[in-house]
Amino acid sequence: MNATDHFIAPTLALHGDLVFARVASADAVELDYENSLISPTCYLLPQREAVFTYAMADGAPPEVRAVVPPESDILFGVRPCDVAAIEYLDRFFMGGEFKDDVYARRRATKTIVAMGCTGPQNETCWCTCSHAGPVARNGFDLQLTPVGDDYLVEVGSERGMALVEPAGDLLTEAGAPELLAERDRLVEASWHKFGCQGNIAQAMRWISGDDTPEELWQELGAKCFGCGSCSLVCPVCSCFDTYEYAEDGMGARIRCWDSCHFPGYSLEASGFNPRETASERMFHYAHHKLCYDTFSKYGRPGCVGCGRCVQVCSAQIDLPSIAQVIRERGRQCRDCTAHAPVHEGAGET
């Protein structure tokens, strides 16, 4: 390990909550842990971060400075669902026409050490339905998976190789094929323990084809408190807002997490809000998570099955529940000519 690296690992916070935080010693690292409520992706897209800073000067334009790249970190113990989320975020922020240099600078400093699962870590895990686990196939620099008293160590990159080389004494290649086979056997045997048995592909199909009844969204909207918790704990959700912090001639542009469930998310200065109702916002949220467009652009649905939204949604309209109800009701809609497809026509503004 590089001496300047920080080690961010699952550890217990003051009142016993499992969090990903910097640890000073190996003793503080939890090795058998339920996944954290806040994903370690917060080290790539923090809840708040400075995009740039500036110093005001009389009579001269402010001197604008880019943010200094953060120190390098090893993210240790990242669960496969969160590894899949990081792959999604990488494609979202660094692919396409515009590369988000603020994200890219942070990302370049992070080494991902995944901790594969051989069964659900939380009651709410459903990665088997969203194709993100229980073990990661790629997206990690190194992946450890506990198998009995040993760990299966998989190297995913040169950076990962550089991490294991100094630990040569502890590693043996001899038993690896058996460990791998045993790991896969454990994973397969655990499949039925995961909460959701359905696949979200069917829900993706209905929502992509606008084959969902409008009543469905009105019902979900009526239940939604608009608290935004589902998107704030979601490791895939990446919407942000910006605001200015300025004091004594110094200032910063800050970006912070935002949620499409907040009424103010799409509210325009004029007072016009193109998504005025909770049902419209619910449709937007679910559509973005599950539509084919998201899948084709970022290689997976906008859900990694981590189950965090299930833990926080007090209205019990978390993403697995939404997917399930789309599966059930979307089919009805296609078969029922009485229902017009949701949001057909439009045409104004």
Added chain:
Amino acid sequence: MAAEHEHGLYLPRSIELVEAIEENALEKTFVFDLLDGEPMPYNAGQFMLLTVFGAGEAPFTLCSMPGEAPRVRLTVRRYPGGRVTEALHAMEPGAHAGIRGPFGNGFPMDALRGRDVLVVAGGIGMAPQRGLIEAILNERDSFGRLTVFYGMANPEQMLYKDLMAQWQERDDLDLRLTIDRPHPDWDGHVGLITTLFQDFEADPSRLSVTIVGPPVMYPFVTQECATLGVADEDILVSLERRMACGVGKCGHCAIKGHYVCIEGPVFTLAQYKEFGED
């Protein structure tokens, strides 16, 4: 475009306020010089993000004639309580601000060349369309008939009064103004902007229509266009959504996977009907 982002996607370029022209009680036109001296090429209908240091950043469509850079011009309505617009309206010439962009697609000038163009502007919707009108006038022979419908609630709200007077003198631009309700200072047409369609004759196969105005205006104006026989592919609307980044990252302007800031803000009505949600 790539050069724009060498120093970072979110870093604004420095600009200096040259002039703030009071258009009416709520709206001013701001003329800024880019201090790095580099031009900022853009298309009519593209937008930029303006930083007022200490207040924040907000998107505005440029209303200058493309090619005028390194000087940019934008008309902004002050919204009471709006951090950026209030701070911007308080700025005096010589003050500094920041700019990022241009972003978005702008009006499809290639598709408009050779065609008759009807510009429908409601209220401050004239601001984003001014650049389009000037771009057409700049190469006037490349376009057919140019008609401009400009509707406002009352005469005080009119933007660019001197320019309107100049346009009314031109015989290669048919400017038709209307106000919503009778007003003592007004002897022109009175009635909602849709009433201007009553005396408008056009060959719909040659006509493209651009529409920018308050949300309430769109369904009625697009209905008039349909009655006239204009195809949805030839009707262009500018969707001005809330945006915090301009580069498809913040999420705010997304509609069913389409990012207004990248794919728009100008869409054909046909495109909008396909993915629209309102």
